[in-house]
Amino acid sequence: MTTPIEPPVPPDRPPAARPGRKLGPVLDNVGSAHRAWLEPMRGSYLASGLTLSELSIRLKFAKSKLSELLRGVGLYPRWEIVYMLSTELDMPSWPLHRLWRQAAFEAHKSGEWIENCTDHTPILTTVPITPPLDHRAFRELVEDDYGLFARVFLNDDQRDLAVSDTFDILWLSWNDALASHDTRRFSWNVLRAIVMSRTPHRDGRPELGTAAFDTVALQSLTDPAPRMDQVTESMELFTAMSRLPPNQLDVMVLRRLCGFRPETASALLGTSLATVRSDERHAIRFLESVLCPPLLTEGNTP
Structure with a gap:
């Protein structure tokens, strides 16, 4: 398992200034798959320095409709307009189309509707563009x-x-x-x-039940009785872990369920080694306070 020690070097990019009315937020009811491509598109728009009026003129598309598209308002947008806007914003079409297609299914669009959007637009080259x-x-x-x-x-x-x-x-x-x-x-x-x-999620907390049946402890048990005891203990632990703050939960999953060293977890998370150790220490302290008997001893750690 390898992780980067140093992140890629960021480019120099001055902040873009834009006249006119500020773009409104994405609607709360926009689905996660739709947001997956919409938020990067909004980011590209905000970084471009272009205004909706300028894009409206270039695309020959109403400014109000562009605003609605960038906020997730109304019906799920057809690929043609998404592609035209992405071209003006210099966004790569291949990953955008894959994400747009997934979100279209989430929006209950038929396969025929999706293919019709694509077939009538010269959008994708025969060879995918490679990422940087x-x-x-x-x-x-x-x-x-x-x-x-x-x-x-x-x-x-x-x-x-x-x-x-x-x-x-x-x-x-x-x-x-x-x-x-x-x-x-x-x-x-x-x-x-x-x-x-x-x-x-249950009661607003993520469920970790899937991991309970794939721990090292469970794989090493062949007798059904102790195996079921271990399942019960693991489920109790995972339920308690779901109550941890996000940063502590991430550290515990990486350290205790994935088996990463602190240095690897630090590199993956993009946080300091001291922060990883502190988060793990606080998480263990909380878990030991709610589990009886404690399930985080060295021999019982999944």
Whole structure:
């Protein structure tokens, strides 16, 4: 398992100034798959320095409709207008189209509707455009580790899709990732948002039940009786872990369920080693206060 020690070097990019009325927020009822491509598109628009009036003239599309598209208002947008807008904003079409297509299914659009949107627009070249070199290098370093984290919350198919979507979104937002304080932290936040949006929740807390049946302790038990006892203990632990703050939960999943060293967890999260150790220490203290008997001894740690 490998992780980057130093994030890619961010480019120099001055903040863009824009006259006119500020773009409104995305509606609360916009689904997670729709947000996956909409928020990077909004980011590209805000960074471009263009106004809705200028885009309206270039695209020959009403300014009010462009505003609605960028806020998720109204019906799910057809690919033609999404593609035309992305071209003006210099966004890569391949990851955008994959994310747009997934969101179309989430919006209950038929396969025929989706294909019709694509077939009548000269949008995608025959050979996919490759991501930037530093994006590809970063993906090679962290993709497997991201998959281990996602697996704790999602089944295998959902895990693979969540990780793939993470890197599609990063491709769309790569300039923002490079310009952020830490590319690794930016990327982790994208992964976490996707995984949590697709994780079953109970009482507002993510469920870690899937991980209970894939721990080292369970795999080593063949007798049904102790195996069921271990399942019960693991479920109690995972239920308690779900009550941890997000940063502590991430550290505990990486350290105790994925088996990463503190240094690896630090590199993945884009946080200092001291922060990882502090979060783990506070998390263990909380878990030991609510579990009786304590289930976080060395021999019982999943």
